[in-house]
Amino acid sequence: xxxxxxxxxxxxxxxxxxxxxxxxxxxxxxxxxxxxxxxxxxxxxxxxxxxxxxxxxxxxxxxxxxxxxxxxxxxxxxxxxxxxxxxxxxxxxxxxxxxxxxxxxxxxxxxxx
Amino acid sequence: xxxxxxxxxxxxxxxxxxxxxxxxxxxxxxxxxxxxxxxxxxxxxxxxxxxxxxxxxxxxxxxxxxxxxxxxxxxxxxxxxxxxxxxxxxxxxxxxxxxxxxxxxxxxxxxx
Numbered sequence: 001x002x003x004x005x006x007x008x009x010x011x012x013x014x015x016x017x018x019x020x021x022x023x024x025x026x027x028x029x030x031x032x033x034x035x036x037x038x039x040x041x042x043x044x045x046x047x048x049x050x051x052x053x054x055x056x057x058x059x060x061x062x063x064x065x066x067x068x069x070x071x072x073x074x075x076x077x078x079x080x081x082x083x084x085x086x087x088x089x090x091x092x093x094x095x096x097x098x099x100x101x102x103x104x105x106x107x108x109x110x111x112x113x
Numbered sequence: 114x115x116x117x118x119x120x121x122x123x124x125x126x127x128x129x130x131x132x133x134x135x136x137x138x139x140x141x142x143x144x145x146x147x148x149x150x151x152x153x154x155x156x157x158x159x160x161x162x163x164x165x166x167x168x169x170x171x172x173x174x175x176x177x178x179x180x181x182x183x184x185x186x187x188x189x190x191x192x193x194x195x196x197x198x199x200x201x202x203x204x205x206x207x208x209x210x211x212x213x214x215x216x217x218x219x220x221x222x223x224x225x
Contacts, residue, residue: 004156041200043157043215056212090156097211099145099164104156 003027004105006091011110013081021076021108023091031055031097032074034066035090037107043090049074050097081112116140117205119216126223132190134201134219139184142208148177148188149202149215157202161188193223 004025013019025032033056034046048056049068063079074091088107094100118137126132138146147162163170163177163186170177176189190197203216 041151041218041220043202043218045212045214048212058212092156099206101147101159101162102213104158106156107154 002106004091004093004103006089006105006108008108009106011108012113013111014113015081015083017081018077018079019081019110020078021089021091021110023074023076023105025072025091025093025103025105027093027095027103029093029095029103030071031094031100032068032071033092033094033102034074034076035092035104037088037090039087047074047076048097055097078110081110083112086110086112116214117203117216119203119219121219122217123220124222126193126221128193128195128223128225130193130223132193132197132221132223133187134203134221135185135187136203136205136216137183137185138205140205140208141184143205144207145205146177146179146186147204147213148175149204151200151202151218153199160201190221193221195223195225197221198223 007022031050033048046060047066052068065077068074090107091105092102094102148160149157150160151157161172174191179186200218202218204213206213
């Protein structure tokens with residue numbers, strides 16, 4: 001069983017469209033994260049939720065809106081997609097916030113044309 | 114401001130050699146220093162982690178060396194194998210800052 005799963009794996013879309021990425025973890029963890037990995041492989045945190053509460057909100061355009069319906073799920077909705085949004089988006093989870101092992105999903109490769 | 118600086122950007126090592134990747138941090142509140150390994154097309158996975166109460170941690174062929182006074186830590190891969198070829202990220206977190214700050218990554222290639 002996959003610990004952290006993401007859908008879709010690939011997403012190709014036109015500029016201006018709205019899209020969502022879904023994430024689920026079956027590890028019973030309290031904390032979930034969204035990361036963006038750019039073409040140079042740089043990993044940057046975007047958001048973090050702990051027990052469905054937003055605890056980290058980095059400087060991210062407000063076109064990006066996370067939503068955590070429950071502890072096991074963290075979704076990412078992106079409005080008005082731009083070319084610069086093309087990247088790999090990783091979901092991750094950890095037992096709790098702070099210095100804990102983070103378990104990453106397989107990533108969603110987003111290409112905006 | 115990049116809080117975790119990682120070098121080198123890329124590294125080529127022969128099979129059986131030692132791979133060394135270095136990281137330096139600025140925030141003295143950091144108290145958790147993990148290394149993640151990422152294979153192409155996959156998500157990063159924790160390789161080994163250290164806290165500042167010890168200066169070295171070893172797990173199999175992988176060793177973290179930690180120098181608190183210099184604010185530096187490094188990953189040593191002994192007897193490097195072609196299967197170790199991947200991108201390695203150092204990271205740090207701590208204090209009131211719960212987020213994990215990653216270095217820019219090192220692409221390791223181990224030639225057979």
